[in-house]
Amino acid sequence: MTLDVTLPAAKSRRLPDGVSIQPRRFDFDRLERVPQYWLGGNPLMTHTENAFSILIPPGERFFIQSVQHYADRAADPELRDLIRAFIQQEALHTRAHDAFNASLARFGVDVEREVAYASRVMTRMEKLLPRKMQLAVTAFLEHLTATGAHVLFVEPAIGRAMHPEMLRFWRWHAVEEMEHKAVAFDLYGEIGGGYVLRVVSAIAAILLLALPFAKIAHRMMRDDPNPITDAMREQARELNRKVMGPQLRMIAAYFKPGFHPWKCRDEAYLSEWYASSEAAGSRAATT
Numbered sequence: 001m002t003l004d005v006t007l008p009a010a011k012s013r014r015l016p017d018g019v020s021i022q023p024r025r026f027d028f029d030r031l032e033r034v035p036q037y038w039l040g041g042n043p044l045m046t047h048t049e050n051a052f053s054i055l056i057p058p059g060e061r062f063f064i065q066s067v068q069h070y071a072d073r074a075a076d077p078e079l080r081d082l083i084r085a086f087i088q089q090e091a092l093h094t095r096a097h098d099a100f101n102a103s104l105a106r107f108g109v110d111v112e113r114e115v116a117y118a119s120r121v122m123t124r125m126e127k128l129l130p131r132k133m134q135l136a137v138t139a140f141l142e143h144l145t146a147t148g149a150h151v152l153f154v155e156p157a158i159g160r161a162m163h164p165e166m167l168r169f170w171r172w173h174a175v176e177e178m179e180h181k182a183v184a185f186d187l188y189g190e191i192g193g194g195y196v197l198r199v200v201s202a203i204a205a206i207l208l209l210a211l212p213f214a215k216i217a218h219r220m221m222r223d224d225p226n227p228i229t230d231a232m233r234e235q236a237r238e239l240n241r242k243v244m245g246p247q248l249r250m251i252a253a254y255f256k257p258g259f260h261p262w263k264c265r266d267e268a269y270l271s272e273w274y275a276s277s278e279a280a281g282s283r284a285a286t287t
């Protein structure tokens with residue numbers, strides 16, 4: 001894994017002490033060596049995460065566009081800079097996930113079909129929802145991804161189940177999701193977005209995306225000739241039991257009127273990663 005951090009970080013009093021939004025370009029070292037079932041050696045768990053990865057590039061394009069529609073309404077220059085760094089981070093995530101998704105073709109995944117379907121899903125959302133609601137959907141989905149990022153750091157069993165290259169990949173993405181989790185939310189507040197549209201949009205996002213996500217995962221499992229055994233289902237359930245409690249509590253917090261993304265504290269996990277060898281590798285890339 002190499003990280004290139006030549007783009008500038010965005011700093012702001014809106015962020016907790018010691019946190020900035022730093023776009024980092026991630027390159028896989030040996031993507032071809034990542035095994036087919038990189039999560040727990042388990043097709044059920046791996047296909048589910050791969051389905052999520054397929055949705056990420058079109059999803060992030062949707063996030064970027066929804067923020068760009070209103071970027072010039074941000075009066076605070078610091079918020080404008082955070083938006084700039086947010087867009088750069090999401091564009092770099094898309095690039096890395098495109099590379100990973102393309103690599104799934106060697107395992108018989110119909111990547112072209114799934115990528116095209118995921119793009120259609122997001123385009124439909126764009127056509128269906130008014131722009132302000134698109135921004136509110138983004139604010140919620142950014143929180144949702146930040147809850148996933150949070151549990152990756154809280155629950156060591158997830159990391160233990162992952163192939164090391166994939167763990168570094170997801171941790172890099174998770175760190176940046178935590179760093180920028182409040183940008184769309186703050187912009188939504190800046191344009192006068194209120195509570196009712198915020199929660200209605202969150203529910204709409206869940207309703208519009210749950211089925212496509214399940215469909216992609218289902219098709220990947222259906223096309224895979226290797227069987228999913230009862231032991232694999234039990235392994236997936238066991239990991240879910242560990243993760244779902246904290247994640248659902250964080251998701252529920254979004255529906256409280258006074259919610260703000262930084263009320264879910266992630267600073268300690270960010271500090272841990274900043275001090276780790278993974279981030280040290282990224283500092284070397286700046287010189």
Ligand SMILES: [Fe+2]
Nearest residue numbers: 060090093177
């Ligand atoms: Fe992202």
Ligand SMILES: [Fe+2]
Nearest residue numbers: 090142145177
């Ligand atoms: Fe994000």
